[in-house]
Amino acid sequence: MQPGAVLSASEVLTAEARRDVEHAWNRRPFNVYAATETAGIAAECGQHAGLHLFEDLVITEVVDDEGRPFTPGEYGSRLLVTVLGSRTLPLIRYGLSDSVRMLPAPPCPCGRPFLRIGGVQGRAEEALRLPAARGGDILVQPNVVHRAMELLPLTGWQVVLDDSGITVYVAGLAELADTGQVARRLADALALAGAVAPPVRAVRVPAVSRTALGKAPLIRSVRGGGEHPGRGRDKAADTD
Secondary structure, three states: OOOOOOEEOOOOOOHHHHHHHHHHHOOOOEEEEEEOOOEEEEEEOOOOOOEEEOOOOEEEEEEOOOOOEOOOOOEOOEEEEEEOOOOOOOOOOEEEOEEEEEOOOOOOOOOOOOOEEEEEEEEHHHOEEEEEOOOOEEEEOHHHHHHHHOOOOOOEEEEEEEOOEEEEEEEOOOOOOOHHHHHHHHHHHHHHOOEOOOOEEEEEOOOOOOOOOOOOOOEEEOOOOOOOOOOOOOOOOOOO
């Protein structure tokens, strides 16, 4: 049965995932951007040319680390959101650690007047801070990792940066697939992003680690100690 529409939320919608959805259901997916604190923030229209902000529900500001407005067309450091319909617990300029890019003001061909988001790189806590090829440090955004892992023959993955390097925990990896190939693919993606990658290895696990709420964080930094993720659990693995 062919669905009338397909929506994508919760994780980065890569170009590869879009193609897979279109191939499976002959429908272009609608990308939806939301947060627990705000509910819906933005969504694509039929033009698929950016995500329209729900400006009648949420006031959204793209700012830098100091709270100053970011120029449209550039990725900001975080978001400040004001939820217009939240009366029990008002949220006024509440900070979200998502890095997004606003599109310039010209309206969408669909005719909707709302401003649009041109891209979502992911959350700051999921970015990997690594040495930069040109010196200093660089923040590798989550979408770089997502693109590297998207086409691999597996059912779940989790990338963990710790003091020893980067470990990719993979669940459901095809038997004939080489874990070395997984590691090389990620290392190459990090290098293309301008980072000097530490040692990268891939490890097969029955299922990727989950939090107490059942979420499976895809990218984690645990430098300096802390719980070591990637151990098999009794729940089936997925990428949420």
